[in-house]
Amino acid sequence: xxxxxxxxxxxxxxxxxxxxxxxxxxxxxxxxxxxxxxxxxxxxxxxxxxxxxxxxxxxxxxxxxxxxxxxxxxxxxxxxxxxxxxxxxxxxxxxxxxxxxxxxxxxxxxxxxxxxxxxxxxxxxxxxxxxxxxxxxxxxxxxxxxxxxxxxxxxxxxxxxxxxxxxxxxxxxxxxxxxxxxxxxxxxxxxxxxxxxxxxxxxxxxxxxxxxxxxxxxxxxxxxxxxxxxxxxxxxxxxxxxxxxxxxxxxxxxxxxxxxxxxxxxxxxxxxxxxxxxxxxxxxxxxxxxxxxxxxxxxxxxxxxxxxxxxxxxxxxxxxxxxxxxxxxxxxxxxxxxxxxxxxxxxxxxxxxxxxxxxxxxxxxxxxxxxxxxxxxxxxxxxxxxxxxxxxxxxxxxxxxxxxxxxxxxxxxxxxxxxxxxxxxxxxxxxxxxxxxxxxxxxxxxxxxxxxxxxxxxxxxxxxxxxxxxxxxxxxxxxxxxxxxxxxxxxxxxxxxxxxxxxxxxxxxxxxxxxxxxxxxxxxxxxxxxxxxxxxxxxxxxxxxxxxxxxxxxxxxxxxxxxxxxxxxxxxxxxxxxxxxx
Numbered sequence: 233x234x235x236x237x238x239x240x241x242x243x244x245x246x247x248x249x250x251x252x253x254x255x256x257x258x259x260x261x262x263x264x265x266x267x268x269x270x271x272x273x274x275x276x277x278x279x280x281x282x283x284x285x286x287x288x289x290x291x292x293x294x295x296x297x298x299x300x301x302x303x304x305x306x307x308x309x310x311x312x313x314x315x316x317x318x319x320x321x322x323x324x325x326x327x328x329x330x331x332x333x334x335x336x337x338x339x340x341x342x343x344x345x346x347x348x349x350x351x352x353x354x355x356x357x358x359x360x361x362x363x364x365x366x367x368x369x370x371x372x373x374x375x376x377x378x379x380x381x382x383x384x385x386x387x388x389x390x391x392x393x394x395x396x397x398x399x400x401x402x403x404x405x406x407x408x409x410x411x412x413x414x415x416x417x418x419x420x421x422x423x424x425x426x427x428x429x430x431x432x433x434x435x436x437x438x439x440x441x442x443x444x445x446x447x448x449x450x451x452x453x454x455x456x457x458x459x460x461x462x463x464x465x466x467x468x469x470x471x472x473x474x475x476x477x478x479x480x481x482x483x484x485x486x487x488x489x490x491x492x493x494x495x496x497x498x499x500x501x502x503x504x505x506x507x508x509x510x511x512x513x514x515x516x517x518x519x520x521x522x523x524x525x526x527x528x529x530x531x532x533x534x535x536x537x538x539x540x541x542x543x544x545x546x547x548x549x550x551x552x553x554x555x556x557x558x559x560x561x562x563x564x565x566x567x568x569x570x571x572x573x574x575x576x577x578x579x580x581x582x583x584x585x586x587x588x589x590x591x592x593x594x595x596x597x598x599x600x601x602x603x604x605x606x607x608x609x610x611x612x613x614x615x616x617x618x619x620x621x622x623x624x625x626x627x628x629x630x631x632x633x634x635x636x637x638x639x640x641x642x643x644x645x646x647x648x649x650x651x652x653x654x655x656x657x658x659x660x661x662x663x664x665x666x667x668x669x670x671x672x673x674x675x676x677x678x679x680x681x682x683x684x685x686x687x688x689x690x691x692x693x694x695x696x697x698x699x700x701x702x703x704x705x706x707x708x709x710x711x712x713x714x715x716x717x718x719x720x721x722x723x724x725x726x727x728x729x730x731x732x733x734x735x736x737x738x739x740x741x742x743x744x745x746x747x748x749x750x751x752x753x754x755x756x757x758x759x760x761x762x763x764x765x766x767x768x769x770x771x772x773x774x775x776x777x778x779x780x781x782x783x784x785x786x787x788x789x790x791x792x793x794x795x796x797x798x799x800x801x802x803x804x805x806x807x808x809x810x811x812x813x814x
Contacts, residue, residue, distance in 0.1 A: 252335075253351040257286045259344035261302055273353060275325030286349075291321045291329050309338030309345050314352065322351060330355050382479040385465075388472050390415050390433055402481055404451030415477065418448050420455065436462040436475055445482065457486040487522075491590060494518040495597065502601045511601040512544035519572060519594040520546045523558070523587040526576020530562070530598055533570055541756060543570070558583050560595045564603055572598060689717040689724045690751075696731050697749050704739030706764070711750040716758050720751075720809065723789060727760065730785050734762040734805050737779070742766025742803060760807040768799045782807075 247254050253270035255263055266281045274281065274289060286302070287295040314335045322332040335350040382399035384392060391414055395407040403410075403418060410417075416429040423429070423446075436442040441463050448458040463476045498515055506514075512530045520528035527547035562570040572595040574583075690712040697708035720727055731749065738747050744766030751760050779795065782805065786793035791809035 250350070255281070255286065255289070255349045255351060256339075257347045257349065259306060259346075261286050261299070264346065270351070273322070273324075273351060280325075289323055291323050294321060305336065305347070306345065309347070311338070312336040314350070322353070331358050382477075384477055386415055386433075386475040386477055388474055390429065390475075393474060399479070402450075402479065403448075409451075418479075420447050420449055423447075432462055433475065436464045437472060440464050445486070448479065456481045457483040491522050494522055495593060498594070498597045498601070502597070508602060509544065512598060513546070515572070515594050515598045515601065516544040517546040519591055520574060522590055522594075523574055523583065525558075525574035525583075528572070528574045530572050531570050532562075532602075533568060558588055558591055560588065560591045562595050562599045562602070564599055569599065569602065571595075689721055689727060690714055692724065692728050693717075693731055693749060693751065696728065696735055697747075700735045700739050700747065706739055706744050706747050708735070708747040708749055711748070711752070713752050716751055716753050720758055723809070726785065726789055730782060730807060731760065731762070733782055737805075738762065738764045738766065738803075744802065758809045760809070761804060763802065763804045765802045768797045768801050768803050770799060771795050771797050
């Protein structure tokens with residue numbers, strides 16, 4: 233007996249060290265041994281517990297059932313670990329109850345099988361589990377209630393594990409269609425080809441997070457601009473469990489940003505002083521792109537005419553002209569100057585009021601660009617005219633006066649010489665000086681074209697015809713279209729000089745009796761024509777500096793010169809220029 237005492241004491245110490253309440257029950261269901269934790273948990277003292285029926289520690293409503301369970305266990309005793317029964321209640325001395333988890337272990341003894349019950353109060357655990365379940369339910373409701381975001385989970389390899397209603401709405405897949413498939417189905421083929429989906433998962437796994445804006449694809453093949461966030465999910469040990477993926481459709485935001493950038497780009501191009509044609513082409517290209525149309529065109533109205541000329545066009549669909557169109561006017565003040573039109577509706581949608589408003593903005597920019605370009609050209613023309621004024625003054629006050637003085641001196645010498653041959657040579661020299669003075673004055677008139685400087689080109693041409701008749705006796709009829717003359721006003725000085733040279737050729741070389749000077753519109757161009765009934769010549773057989781000067785001037789103005797002449801039947805000199813004078 234004395235030898236067994238140390239073992240008994242060790243056994244008692246072991247029971248007291250166990251963190252759970254220990255209750256040992258015999259075959260009759262009586263408590264035969266407990267530890268201190270059992271006293272604390274039940275509220276009974278050790279003396280009260282020993283000999284007590286174990287059913288007294290069970291809520292009264294459950295005691296009959298517990299007796300049946302205990303009898304079945306005694307017939308087939310076995311180790312039962314905690315967690316096997318989830319709905320066990322324990323009754324304290326004061327009558328209060330708490331949920332318990334109990335582990336059972338049979339121990340054979342001299343008087344039958346003893347049952348060792350380890351009892352644990354799981355009130356806090358159940359509360360935590362209940363809070364977790366409620367949190368999970370709230371999270372589920374939140375995820376399912378979000379319709380503007382696709383929220384779903386991926387496994388570590390990128391296969392879809394969960395699917396929310398927002399994901400179904402945004403991407404078009406039902407849960408049964410997509411769960412288990414690789415998330416690369418949401419990417420354009422070109423991104424899949426270069427391994428973009430796998431690269432995004434690597435970045436998210438390595439850094440914890442990946443975010444970008446880019447194109448994604450719906451089930452029906454349509455694309456949308458998405459903001460995507462991929463977050464790596466790991467357990468407490470750092471093991472990768474998968475990824476949380478959130479996708480939002482930001483196509484409209486991108487469209488607004490692109491439109492703002494396009495408007496700013498056009499404004500900057502205008503302020504940089506780009507040519508009118510280049511600006512209009514840029515506006516047409518941006519307008520077509522921003523409303524996703526098949527074709528865009530900017531047409532300008534010819535001044536004084538009903539004709540409309542396409543000044544710029546951009547298209548990706550040659551058949552778009554036959555499709556529905558949006559047209560907005562271009563105006564300068566109250567005056568219509570053209571229109572901006574788009575044709576070929578974008579795939580999957582129709583033109584909207586927002587598209588019309590955007591085109592109105594581009595049309596306003598086009599009108600401003602046209603006005604700005606023309607004002608800039610006008611300022612440049614005025615600068616050139618001022619320079620011509622200066623050169624004209626210098627020629628008149630300097631060169632002509634010096635030549636006139638030389639001529640007067642030669643005339644004086646001629647009057648004093650008695651040698652007829654010498655006198656003839658001096659008078660011939662004076663005549664040549666007079667010709668030079670006359671030519672210089674003609675050039676000065678070209679540099680300072682009088683009424684032409686005030687944009688009255690039609691009147692300037694009439695004065696040139698009158699001058700031809702006065703100096704050379706050639707009757708000259710004038711037929712000028714005022715609208716065409718107005719369009720050519722920015723180039724009036726060049727037109728006057730070319731006309732003067734052409735009429736001078738008629739007066740000096742054609743031996744003509746009559747001449748006709750006309751300015752008209754023809755095939756979208758301005759045509760300046762000088763016809764005479766003189767002796768004519770064979771074009772290409774010489775022709776002298778006069779005709780070459782005309783051809784050079786025409787080319788410099790962006791036009792072309794044609795000469796029709798037949799010996800004995802007169803000559804027609806025809807200059808073609810862009811109607812707008814650019």
